[in-house]
Amino acid sequence: MSARATPGFAGAAVRSLYPIVIGFTLAYLMQTVVAVSIGDYYSKILIDIGIAIVLGVSLGIVNGYAGQFSLGHAGFMAVGGYTAAAIVYYGSIKLFGTKAIYGGSLGPGELLLCAGCVAGGALAAVAGWLVGQPSLRLRGDYLAIVTLGFGEIIRVLIKQTDDVVLSEKKVAAASWWSLMDNLGGGFGFIGGPRYIDAKNPFWVWLFVVVVCLVAYRLKYSNRGRQLLAVRENEIAAEAMGIKTTKAKVSAFMTSAFFAGIGGGLYAHELGNSMRPADLGFQKSIDIVIIVVLGGMGSISGAVIAAIAVTLLPELFRSFAEYRMIAYALALIIVMLLRPQGLLGLQELWEVEWRAVGRSIVTAPARLARWIATAPARARAALRAAADRRQEDRP
Amino acid sequence: MTAAAAPAAAPRPALAAVRLSKSFGGLKAVTDLSFELPTGGLHGLIGPNGAGKTTVFNLLTGVYKPDTGAVHVGGQPMTGKKPSEIAQAGLVRTFQNIRLFGDLSVLDNVRIAAGVRARSGLWRSLLRTPLYLREEAEIRERARHLLDVLGIAHRADEIAKSLPYGDQRRLEIARALATRPTVLLLDEPVAGMNTGEKKAMRGLIQSLRAQFDVSILLIEHDMGLVMDICEHITVIDHGVTIARGVPAEIQSDPAVIEAYLGVPDEPAPTAGEIGS
Numbered sequence: 001m002s003a004r005a006t007p008g009f010a011g012a013a014v015r016s017l018y019p020i021v022i023g024f025t026l027a028y029l030m031q032t033v034v035a036v037s038i039g040d041y042y043s044k045i046l047i048d049i050g051i052a053i054v055l056g057v058s059l060g061i062v063n064g065y066a067g068q069f070s071l072g073h074a075g076f077m078a079v080g081g082y083t084a085a086a087i088v089y090y091g092s093i094k095l096f097g098t099k100a101i102y103g104g105s106l107g108p109g110e111l112l113l114c115a116g117c118v119a120g121g122a123l124a125a126v127a128g129w130l131v132g133q134p135s136l137r138l139r140g141d142y143l144a145i146v147t148l149g150f151g152e153i154i155r156v157l158i159k160q161t162d163d164v165v166l167s168e169k170k171v172a173a174a175s176w177w178s179l180m181d182n183l184g185g186g187f188g189f190i191g192g193p194r195y196i197d198a199k200n201p202f203w204v205w206l207f208v209v210v211v212c213l214v215a216y217r218l219k220y221s222n223r224g225r226q227l228l229a230v231r232e233n234e235i236a237a238e239a240m241g242i243k244t245t246k247a248k249v250s251a252f253m254t255s256a257f258f259a260g261i262g263g264g265l266y267a268h269e270l271g272n273s274m275r276p277a278d279l280g281f282q283k284s285i286d287i288v289i290i291v292v293l294g295g296m297g298s299i300s301g302a303v304i305a306a307i308a309v310t311l312l313p314e315l316f317r318s319f320a321e322y323r324m325i326a327y328a329l330a331l332i333i334v335m336l337l338r339p340q341g342l343l344g345l346q347e348l349w350e351v352e353w354r355a356v357g358r359s360i361v362t363a364p365a366r367l368a369r370w371i372a373t374a375p376a377r378a379r380a381a382l383r384a385a386a387d388r389r390q391e392d393r394p
Numbered sequence: 395m396t397a398a399a400a401p402a403a404a405p406r407p408a409l410a411a412v413r414l415s416k417s418f419g420g421l422k423a424v425t426d427l428s429f430e431l432p433t434g435g436l437h438g439l440i441g442p443n444g445a446g447k448t449t450v451f452n453l454l455t456g457v458y459k460p461d462t463g464a465v466h467v468g469g470q471p472m473t474g475k476k477p478s479e480i481a482q483a484g485l486v487r488t489f490q491n492i493r494l495f496g497d498l499s500v501l502d503n504v505r506i507a508a509g510v511r512a513r514s515g516l517w518r519s520l521l522r523t524p525l526y527l528r529e530e531a532e533i534r535e536r537a538r539h540l541l542d543v544l545g546i547a548h549r550a551d552e553i554a555k556s557l558p559y560g561d562q563r564r565l566e567i568a569r570a571l572a573t574r575p576t577v578l579l580l581d582e583p584v585a586g587m588n589t590g591e592k593k594a595m596r597g598l599i600q601s602l603r604a605q606f607d608v609s610i611l612l613i614e615h616d617m618g619l620v621m622d623i624c625e626h627i628t629v630i631d632h633g634v635t636i637a638r639g640v641p642a643e644i645q646s647d648p649a650v651i652e653a654y655l656g657v658p659d660e661p662a663p664t665a666g667e668i669g670s
Binding site for chain 2: 008012015016017213214217218221222223224225226228229232233235236237238239240241242243244250254340344345
């Protein structure tokens with residue numbers, strides 16, 4: 001695009017890109033002011049929250065907007081994470097002749113980290129495209145099963161790789177192609193640099209801003225509304241002229257891209273082990289919880305839920321092992337009382353707080369009525385489901 | 395083949411079905427159905443319950459693939475294309491059992507349809523380029539206009555599924571029109587409406603033709619409405635065309651009367667279904 005092509009190009013460019021500038025500023029402040037003043041412990045928790053936001057918001061694009069229930073987010077995360085880890089570790093040796101160059105936020109090592117994350121995201125997006133081809137013709141439970149299978153396949157494949165090459169000389173001599181088989185297997189990718197720690201959260205926050213910006217602009221655009229249409233009624237969406245398969249694949253790829261970036265950040269955070277076992281089914285569930293609790297299609301909801309599911313195990317550390325039980329209970333309660341999640345499709349600033357206040361005040365009475373009428377509604381729901389099955393034949 | 399195979403001879407029909415047949419297992423749902431909907435026409439497709447009317451709609455819109463026969467929209471062959479491609483070509487429908495985007499706002503329902511031909515892809519949307527912003531503004535304006543025309547502008551911000559029944563039907567029509575169709579298929583637009591609502595809908599359907607430059611094919615049970623507004627009617631029963639012609643001919647056609655009321659030696663059903 002040339003400056004001559006559009007009158008007011010500068011204005012348009014500013015309007016288009018100013019959030020990135022804000023993101024840079026925010027990430028820079030997190031690095032130079034916040035991380036220093038709140039201390040290592042809280043800064044580390046904030047980083048975990050940031051990575052959870054990247055993963056939750058990205059999953060929200062496919063689970064929330066497009067309504068395609070994916071259980072393979074950890075698989076995309078692993079693709080991105082291992083790609084980034086390989087590029088950053090082996091690349092650092094090949095390019096700079098050393099395993100790591102720690103430079104704060106914008107040194108050569110950190111720029112390599114950024115490149116590795118983006119490359120990891122790109123490869124995850126390719127994986128998303130591949131998975132999407134056969135599986136997006138499936139619906140509901142079947143899609144969930146296929147994506148779950150994908151995550152497991154990735155995990156098992158990584159487990160088959162050989163140990164990480166620790167000798168710099170050997171790395172320098174080896175080809176990129178052969179190094180792709182040295183991802184650490186079941187022990188995990190050990191020895192790689194840890195560019196992200198309590199004192200260096202810059203890249204996490206930059207990508208948090210980017211993923212939220214992308215999710216926001218997508219949601220309120222024509223393309224995003226098409227995804228919502230697919231989720232709401234696929235037959236009607238197709239009948240209006242929306243290419244539903246294409247829409248779903250693009251949602252899948254966008255989501256996988258940011259899952260890959262989240263994986264790249266996760267792989268380079270101090271204290272995280274990068275083992276296949278840590279990126280299995282349970283990790284996918286952790287991310288699904290963020291989307292379901294926060295609201296199917298709500299960015300701010302996912303952010304709130306990401307904060308909650310990161311903070312709560314931290315606050316109740318001794319019970320942290322029992323979090324799956326707590327998740328299960330929380331999920332059951334949410335599914336019963338608010339199946340669309342905390343915020344549903346709304347964002348925080350769209351909520352009508354008066355209505356919320358009223359609903360909280362009346363909650364006990366409604367709960368009592370809910371319990372009293374439960375059997376009758378269950379019967380009605382079964383009948384309605386049977387009717388729907390009839391109707392769904394177009 | 396019929397005239398549709400040689401479109402050069404006559405002015406090109408907006409929609410043509412050429413000897414469409416479809417069976418499900420042993421059941422012949424539609425047999426050898428042919429008709430032409432001229433540009434600007436308002437035709438009706440009627441038949442008793444289970445006659446295969448909705449199957450015809452599904453064949454025309456690409457939901458089902460016909461076993462034999464062809465569909466042409468504006469002279470272009472549509473056979474074998476996906477529903478979205480056929481809709482993009484200008485053939486758009488409403489649904490008998492309303493299929494709105496229930497949890498979205500009324501405005502968004504129409505905006506989605508108004509944006510199906512927008513050129514801005516993912517990158518333009520994310521970067522909010524001038525083209526994208528222009529298209530978004532156009533989409534919004536068009537959606538607002540359609541809500542105005544259909545008389546539901548005051549409900550633009552409500553959730554679609556919370557609308558009263560009649561307004562949901564109007565919203566379906568607004569949504570279909572927002573895609574800029576050349577042919578509009580209405581599947582029982584007045585089903586479940588009271589007399590007042592029916593009358594309003596009748597006026598609306600007639601005004602749409604001129605206002606939006608659209609040809610309409612109507613499936614309807616309500617004989618009064620069909621006889622009143624359709625210029626030409628095709629009657630099918632058990633998938634077979636039993637009569638076609640102008641309303642007056644159809645009303646006196648013995649085959650139609652028999653299909654609706656049964657043969658004389660059977661106990662006749664109430665006349666409510668045929669009269670109105």
